[in-house]
Amino acid sequence: MTTIEPMIEVDGVSKWFGDLVxxxxxxFEVGPGVTALLGPNGAGKSTILRMLCGLTGxxxxxxxxxxxxxxxxxxxxxxxxxxxxxxxxFETLTAFEFVRLAAVLxxxxxxxGAAALALGVVELDPADRRPTSTYSKGMRxxxxxxxxxxxxxxxxxxxxxxxxxxxxxxxxMINLFQRLGEDGRxxxxxxxxxxxxxxxxxxxxxxxxxRLAAEGDFHAIRELMDxxxxxxxxxxxxxxxxxxxxxxxxxxxAVRLEGADTVIVDTDQVAxxxxxxxxxxxxxxxxxxxxxxxxxxxxxxxxxxxxx
Amino acid sequence: xxEIRAPRRHPTPRTPGAVMSLYRLMLTSQVTRTRVxxxxxxxxxxxxxxxxxxxxxxxxxxxxxTRFINGFGLSLLVPVATLxxxxxxxxxxxxxxxxxxxWLRPVARAKIVAxxxxxxxxVTWPIVTIPLVISAALTGGGRSLVVGTVAGVTVSMVxxxxxxxxxxxxxxxATVWGLLYIFVWEGFVATGNNTASRLAVRTYARSVLSxxxxxxxxxxxxxxxxxWLVPVAVALVALAYATxxxxxxDVA
Numbered sequence: 251m252t253t254i255e256p257m258i259e260v261d262g263v264s265k266w267f268g269d270l271v272x273x274x275x276x277x278f279e280v281g282p283g284v285t286a287l288l289g290p291n292g293a294g295k296s297t298i299l300r301m302l303c304g305l306t307g308x309x310x311x312x313x314x315x316x317x318x319x320x321x322x323x324x325x326x327x328x329x330x331x332x333x334x335x336x337x338x339x340f341e342t343l344t345a346f347e348f349v350r351l352a353a354v355l356x357x358x359x360x361x362x363g364a365a366a367l368a369l370g371v372v373e374l375d376p377a378d379r380r381p382t383s384t385y386s387k388g389m390r391x392x393x394x395x396x397x398x399x400x401x402x403x404x405x406x407x408x409x410x411x412x413x414x415x416x417x418x419x420x421x422x423m424i425n426l427f428q429r430l431g432e433d434g435r436x437x438x439x440x441x442x443x444x445x446x447x448x449x450x451x452x453x454x455x456x457x458x459x460x461r462l463a464a465e466g467d468f469h470a471i472r473e474l475m476d477x478x479x480x481x482x483x484x485x486x487x488x489x490x491x492x493x494x495x496x497x498x499x500x501x502x503x504a505v506r507l508e509g510a511d512t513v514i515v516d517t518d519q520v521a522x523x524x525x526x527x528x529x530x531x532x533x534x535x536x537x538x539x540x541x542x543x544x545x546x547x548x549x550x551x552x553x554x555x556x557x558x
Numbered sequence: 559x560x561e562i563r564a565p566r567r568h569p570t571p572r573t574p575g576a577v578m579s580l581y582r583l584m585l586t587s588q589v590t591r592t593r594v595x596x597x598x599x600x601x602x603x604x605x606x607x608x609x610x611x612x613x614x615x616x617x618x619x620x621x622x623x624t625r626f627i628n629g630f631g632l633s634l635l636v637p638v639a640t641l642x643x644x645x646x647x648x649x650x651x652x653x654x655x656x657x658x659x660x661w662l663r664p665v666a667r668a669k670i671v672a673x674x675x676x677x678x679x680x681v682t683w684p685i686v687t688i689p690l691v692i693s694a695a696l697t698g699g700g701r702s703l704v705v706g707t708v709a710g711v712t713v714s715m716v717x718x719x720x721x722x723x724x725x726x727x728x729x730x731x732a733t734v735w736g737l738l739y740i741f742v743w744e745g746f747v748a749t750g751n752n753t754a755s756r757l758a759v760r761t762y763a764r765s766v767l768s769x770x771x772x773x774x775x776x777x778x779x780x781x782x783x784x785x786w787l788v789p790v791a792v793a794l795v796a797l798a799y800a801t802x803x804x805x806x807x808d809v810a
Contacts, residue, residue, distance in 0.1 A: 303662055306808040327664045336655035336810065342586045348659075354579045355663035397659065 256281050257405055257436035258302060263311035265297050272297040274460040275311070280438055284431035286447040286468070287440040289457035295440040296335055298457070299409050302438065303332045315405055328356060331398035335409040337390055341383035345369055345393045346376045349400050356401040368400040369393075373422065387414030395423065399430070406430060408439045412446055424449050479503065481544040482515045482523065488536035489513040495530035496523070511539070576665050580673035581680075587650065588643050588681050597639045601689030604630055608693030616698075623699030624773040627707050631690040632763045633745065636711055640718035641725075641736035643682045647674035648800070649726025655810045667804040671723065671797050678719045687711050699771070706770035713789045714763030720793030721759070724800040727807070749777065756780070762789050 256279035265273040273294040287295050300306045301313050304320030304327075313319070318326045339348055349368050353361035366376040372392035382393055391414050398406060408427070412420050427450065431437045441447050447454060447468060454471050456464040464471050486492045493505040493513045501523040504516040517523040531538045607630065611622050648671070651657040660670055687708060694707040721739075726732045748758035755761045755777060765780040767773075780788070 300809075305658060305661065305810075324666070325664055327662050330662065332658065332662055334655065334658050336658075338654050338656055340583060340587065340656055340659065343583070351579055351583060352659065352663070354575050355660070355665050357576070357664065 257316055258438070259312075259314040260298070260302075261312045261314075263298075263301065263308040263313060265294075265301065265306070265309050271460050273301075273308075276457075276460075276462045277311075278455055278462060278465060280436055280453075280455075282431065282434045282436055284427050284437045284439060284450050284452040286450050286452050286454045287438060287457060288442070288444065288447050288454050288471075289440075289463075290442050293442075293457040294460040295442075295457055296409055299332075299407050299438070299440055302405070302407050303330055305332075328401065329404040331401065331403035331406045333391075333394045333398045333406075333408040333411045337387060337414075339382045339390055339393060342381055344379055345374050345382055345385070345389075345396070346378070348382060348393055349396045352397040353400045358401060364400050365396075368396040371399065371426065372396045373419070388416060388419055391415055392419065392423075395426075403435070405436045406438070408437070410440055410442070412441065412443075420446075421449075479516055479518045480520050480523075482517065483540065483542045483544055484513050484515055484527065484538070485511050485540035486513070486531065486536045486538055487511065488534055491534040492531055492536045492538075495534045495536075496526065499526045499530055501526035501530070514544075576663075577669050577673050580660065580665070580670055581677050584647050584674050584677035585680060588646055588677060593642055593646075594685065597635075597642060597685050598689075600635055600638070601685060604635060604693040605689050605696065608696035611697040619698035620700060620703055620771060621773050623694055623697030623703045624706070624767060624771045626697065627690060627694055627703065627710070628764050628767055628775070631686075631693070631707065632710050632714055632767065633760055634740075635690065636686050636714050636763070637718055637740045637744070637760070638737070639686045640678070640682050640715050641722050641733060641740065644675070644678040644719045644722035645726035645732035645736055647678045647723055647726060648804070649732045652727055652810075653730065658809050661804070661809045668801045671801045671804060674723050674800075675719050675793075675797055678723060679715065682715060682719070683712070686715065702771045706767040709770055710763040710767035713766050713786065714759050717759040717762070717789035717792040717796075720796030720800075724796040724803065727800050727803050759789060759792065 258280040260279070261277050263273060263276050264271070276298065287298065289295050297306070301308055302315055302320060304322075307321045313321070315326060316329055320326050320330065340351070343351065346365055346369060350361050350365035353364040353368075358364045369376045372395050374389065374392055374396065382390055385393065391411060395408070395411060398408070406427075411427075412423055415423060427437050427439060431452070439450060450468070452468060454464070454466065454468045455462060456471060484492065489507055489511055490513075493502075493507065493515070496502040496515060497505060501519065502515045502517050506514045508514055515523065527541060528538065604626075607626060608623070611619065611626060616622050648657070651660065690707050690711060691704055694703045697703065722732070722736055725736055729735050744758040744760045748754045748761065761777070762780055762785050764775060764777070765785040768775055768779065769782070769785065
């Protein structure tokens, strides 16, 4: 069996800014293919990605990219492409000039051709003479992707690269990242949108509050997230009867009455609860006014993963 | 695992290509309409004053002209204009986050700093020197005042560029800190005693101007090689610091 060498190795890494702990004792390895870094805003994703590119160093632990230290090894920059989170580009330059500059600084033999090719990959016109300051957010995002891949790096780091893209461009970019991954490149993409990560169909690292909360195949993580206890608010004209019916149907772990018309339901079987709630209301001769999940936001999911 | 092919690169480092590209980028980034108009207006003031001195038919035109070039040109226009452009050369990309597009490239940090310094000099020198030379000529101070102005401006600008490129990387709101340095340190503290005055770029520029025009000032004079060498040394040390800083700092 062939062992695939990890392209990125993060070992016991912590990083803090003053009193703020941005990343706390994180270790993981990433090989070829697409890996998604998932987590809410402020989870430390960007800090990790910046460390992978050497833009900041870890306060503790080690980061190795292709066996080297990205903070110290200047030559490693040849093999790393970054789409940073910030929207800004060199505003006086056209997209072609911007990407060509990257090609020149990487010492490519034919910077014009390389820049035109990279812009073509992200479906931008190399002949467009408008400065990037006039571009929409989505177009700038594509320019940033083009400058990150113009030198065909082995490691591609993308910090929220789908922000501002329309659905068609999102799909195009996701396909591009998958192609790059299939080509043997290490593509690491951060996102705080669960559905976005689902479409990568990739390995996932989940970060919450500076810690690695989970890692593995996306589907396993998704199941883990779905199996967690959920809390749902149900409003009805007969809440007490409805609550009893839900307990009888084994669709609820616990129920709590609130006010005259509300019952709060805890369940660890969301699908079963969804199927049962209407039937239970019908059997109880109750009118359903509202069924609202109270903890279906990503923050709750992440909190669950941390507390697990 | 799929084999990854690296793109074709030049067999030798394309130093001129990289540095020239950085230079052009920084040149276009620094030259904003507001900066050019504001500083050109300041330069225009010097032309008007030079004209006024010249038309006053003073018997000591050289002396008055030298005093004006020292008091306005070397003490105000040169440091302020240099501060505006040089501190922005790396300070702006550092603050707006575009520095990452230069930093994450296999380009020696010294080349980035050198490109920034060179671009700052290219922009600032004509904006400052042209009006001051016209002003010097209009005062009627003669050829020595014109030559002294060019030499004084150039010497001090070299030192200021080094200092302010480094300052732009080191602090946020570099313009404010730079103005404090210009007006509080150079304009006030350094005029207090000889030791402090030797720690002001202005002293060396004034010494060059004085040496060429033959007009003396009451304050410290600097001996011949040092008035030329110290500003260059200051620039080199400051640019070395900026290179080190760029290599080690966190990039947004």
